[in-house]
Amino acid sequence: MSKEPDRLFAQPLEQVPDFVFNEAVVQVFPDMIKRSVPGYPTIVENLGVLAARFAQPNTALYDLGASLGAVTQALRRHVRADGCQVIAVDNSAAMVERCRQYLTAQDSMFQELLPVQVLEADILTLALQPASVVAMNFTLQFIAPEQRLELLGCIRQALLPGGALILSEKLRFEDEEQQLLLNELHLDFKRANGYSELEIAQKRSAIEHVMKPDTLQTHEQRLLAAGFSKVVPWFQCLNFASLIALP
Ligand SMILES: Nc1ncnc2c1ncn2[C@@H]1O[C@H](C[S@+](CC[C@H]([NH3+])C(=O)[O-])CC(=O)[O-])[C@@H](O)[C@H]1O
Ligand SMILES: O=C(O)C(=O)Cc1ccccc1
Structure with a gap:
């Protein structure tokens, strides 16, 4: 399992x-996301702690757009239900x-972890238990804007009373x-993490058509329109935030 430094955009192209989650990205993904998303390690670790409060016995815990399973690993470490x-x-x-x-690898290092299933599937067509x-x-931002409300509606329908959606964007x-x-300030964060101006500019071009961030207000209004009753922002670092949405 190679964990290489992210130099994907270091040479002039x-x-x-357009950015795709292919094998080349997989090779550098842990380094890329840590150096690109301010607060990422804090969010991931605390997602496990937050989830432990909402998890209920004999239910599913979903990690949608799991990538390499960083959130899944945190859920398995923290949830005891x-x-x-x-x-x-x-x-x-x-x-x-x-x-x-x-x-x-996580299974071989820890005992009493929650069982896990990894599905290769489109979250837009998956039937949720x-x-x-x-x-x-950081997955909704890669879904076409016109499909976001319907997806959140499906998630709301699948959520049990007392549960929660945790949405980072x-x-x-x-x-x-x-x-x-x-x-x-986000660009300064990337520079401080060793990205060059060329890497920053080329990455921006690569993601501009595939990753479309919304405002906090759009998120809040859409979550309410999808049937959630309450939206509680619990973390923000620069232009990256995480919200708890209650059914
Ligand atoms: N329609 C879709 N269906 C399923 N997966 C999708 C879809 N669209 C995109 N993805 C997947 O969503 C993930 C987004 S990365 C999540 C980081 C992770 N959550 C982490 O906490 O490390 C965010 C980022 O790279 O900024 C990728 O793995 C895509 O393949
Ligand atoms: O790199 C960026 O500017 C981002 O906003 C986040 C990101 C992180 C990893 C893959 C794609 C986008």
Whole structure:
């Protein structure tokens, strides 16, 4: 299981292709996400702690857009409720293959972890079992905007009373000055983590058509429209935030 430094955009590309979660990204993903998303390690670790409060016996805990299963691993470490199963879902074959390897490694290192199933599937067409926890850690932003409300509605229907959706996203801001400042500070975060101006610019071109952040207000209104009763932001670092949505 190679964990290489992210140099994917270090060399000048004649044309920057749209970002895809392929084998090349899988190889560098842990390094890429840590150096690109301020607060990521804090969010992942605390997602396990938060989930433990909402998890109920004999229910499913979903990690939608699981990538390499960082959130799944945190759920398995922190949740103690009897009879729960973690279901990690991703539609990238390369991610799913490596995710399964990481989880097998976790099994060999810890005892009494929750059972886990890793599905290679599109979260837009997956039928969800009754769930007490659904985590979407930086996944909704990759779903086409016009499909986001319907997906959240399906998640709301699957959530049991007392459960929660935990949704982490990059945010955009209506206020121009706030958008400019937080964007600049995010670029400073990337520079401080060793990314060059070229890497930053090429990555931006790669994700601009595939990753479409919403404002906090859009998230809140859409979650309420999807049938959630309450939205509680619990974390923000620069332009990255995480919300708890209660059914
Ligand atoms: N329709 C879809 N169906 C299933 N998976 C999808 C879909 N669209 C995108 N994905 C998957 O969603 C993941 C988004 S990364 C999540 C990080 C992880 N949660 C983490 O906490 O480490 C976020 C990022 O890279 O910024 C990728 O693995 C995609 O294949
Ligand atoms: O790199 C960025 O600018 C991001 O906003 C986050 C990100 C992290 C990993 C893959 C794609 C996007």
